[in-house]
Amino acid sequence: MNEEADDDPSEDGVPVPGMTRRRVVGTLFLVIFLDLLGFGILIPVIPLYAKFFGANEFVGSLLIATYSLFQFAGAPILGRLSDERGRRPVLLLSLTGSVLAWTLFGLAGELGSVIGAANGLVVLFFARALAGAMGGNIATANAYMADITSPEDRAKGLGILGAAFGLGFVFGPAIAGLVSSPAALSLFESVLPAAVPVSEFTMPSFTAAALTAGNLVLAFFVLPEPNRRERTTVGNESRLRQLYDAVRSPDIGSLVVAFFLASFAFSAFESQFIFLTSDRLGYGTAENAVLLTYIGVLIAIVQGGLIGPLTDRFGEYRLALVGAGIQVVTLALVPFSLSWSFVPALGPVESGAVALALVSTPLAFGNALTNVSLNALVSLNADADEQGGAFGLTQSASSLARTFGPAAAGLLYVAIAYWSPFVVAGLLFVPILVLLGLVARGSIESTADA
Template sequence: MSDDADPGGDRGDEPVPGLSRRRAVGTLFLIVFIDLLGFGILIPVIPLYAKFFGANEFVGSLLIATYSLFQFVGAPILGRLSDERGRRPILLLSLFGSVLAWTLFGLAGELGQTLGLVNGLAVLFLARALAGAMGGNIATANAYIADITPPEDRAQGLGLLGAAFGLGFVFGPAISGVVSSPFALAALRDVLPAFVPVSEFTMPSFTAAALSAANLGLAFAVLPEPRRREPSERVSAGDRLRRLYEAARSPGLGALVLSFFVASFAFSAFESQFIFLTNDQLGYGTAENAVLLTYIGVLIAVIQGGLIGPLTDRFGEYRLALAGAGIQAVALALVPFSLSWPVPAVGPVEGGAVALALVSTPLAFGNALTNVSLNALVSLNAAAEEQGGAFGLTQSAGSLARTVGPALAGLLYVVVAFWSPFVVAGVLFLPVLLLLGRVSREAVRPAE
């Protein structure tokens, strides 16, 4: 029976005053989705915006990594503040911070003309750091879910937040491609006041800021403070690093957590250098890259949402994790060399883009297999009362990998060659295969 219909039930047990549990979860899903939509919009913009200021690929990669670094540090701080001050005020504060961050990001080009390119680039880093710190609100959103759902329904609620993440990464780049297209930019120059800077970098930034502002208004209007069931555990960034170290040494979870870290590290290296590659080798700008990133995001979402279940039932998580790692090892190494394949154009799509799409298809498939299967294996190897901590480990491992991976990949791109970060990313999946080989087959659920 729906919890909207609470026949004679005790409304004093209502987790959110004036709002049913289902509506509260749905509202939080919408808020997290719009928040991640703003983040996704900037993905095709950031590398090329850095190059606009004269930065090389290494500095641009540091700009990409800045978000994850400050999110890693900011998440436990916002989570702790939400325990002390309430979930709603911290969510509103973080959304307001996102509005400021993305607005400042869009104005960096204008400020660079006034303050100098180096100072303008510093503004980009400042805006990116603020956005990352505010993006740590996922810890508060998770705590909100824990407040309004009983333990037996908590995994489903947290899964919905994960879906909001995925959808934000799918639709964000698509919106970026639309607002940065030549047609849209020409139309916006005709309708916007002259003092508003219009470019392929500013319009996605301002769109992200506008979405965050609308999200702030939505949260202020409809999201009340929940009744807290229990204070959430306070975990600092140092604690998260310590737990990762301890988990890596654990005989049960160590190989799986290390596998997740290395896999996230390798794929983040690919993501961070992909736009540099297409810009340098194909001359692609924000709009063209947005199309390619949207294609990859849609593939991953479809595979995770529709194919993983039947494949897991047929082959089991262990085999799928191995298969996904093997596919990525080959596909990642092929990415930079696919640009020279003699692939014919398909309609308006030139051969280089077709080749990238061909190699990105198995890559997306392998990434979806690996991510979902490794998360499932970590869960299966953790005790029932340790599920939250187990998922926290993978989240921390992923955040740390997305901080270090882009920086090192950018250094390889500049110092060695444009193809080197992709080849190294592929090679890194070989240790993943070895680590998974250490996982006891008896410790995982066999295929039916």
């Protein structure tokens, strides 16, 4: 499609009458980015917020997993609803629910006593479940993008949404670190009414709610309803059944299992990372936000800039192997790096934190390689008429992994030792290497072989 046609609102099949396709895609990108920005802000907050209410690492991990569980359940429902009622109403509904969820998250301490709960932990779980159900709007966002792009441009459009996800995960923790800093909290206490609870946990929650509310207003006024080409979200078959059939497939079965294990292992690392730094380094929300932002920037650099040239040179198969091999070592080293006294301190940053950042650098690189390459391999080896289903398969596998991974990791943290979930996460990449090795490389289609 040439540039003139892309900008011509009179083009046949234009997604929204009177608007260029580029403008509609840009608007959808902004809406999804702001939605994920609100989600990203809460990443450094959730584990320590749970501990504030007396939860141990296992219960805190269950709180983390609740989002993915309800997202997995909610995505097909919102997808079907968007087929029946329209994309725009469902996106507006999900944003409204997210505003409510993040507001409840910030008011958990106050509301817990009102409803007669022992503490605000019950409110946190309810808010997290609501946010997860509303986070199922990714199926609707993908369907919206499919509506406004031609089949040959669909992969590019979904890549744009992927970029919105990545940027939300980078800037979200950074904003959390900013609004939870001592200077910011002091400012909030001086300007906000006394009725508003101010803490390192509540202010990121209220910031996420405020950003999402602004996003809701933006979407209401500028996000149009597209001309739908067809039903593009979900079929009649359940997501669990689709996963089961995919695992049995000789073409992509091993790849789907490998993608699930990779997502499971990395979600185990993510969920226990803040518990680890809190217990071993005494870090709070602001300090953890800096570390998470660093990791997020590294992953974004690889996914956004390096992965293309590397894929052209080596292909997805080799990159998946290299990324998995890196993570076997680096994930297992994470908890032990905090005691590396031979690593010098860097100004005010103690040696343990410097060592953790050093280990996290190749870890982030390996994760980006593995995640993108396995996702691409699933798509490349699916039939041409099953590309949408392939994308849904990796999403479903990721949601399930992010449900069970944090729960299992939290149990290991409490039942065995702080280092155990990280070592087990690293060891999980060994079967990924085995799975990729057992599949004859000649039977795996890769762009480097084209």
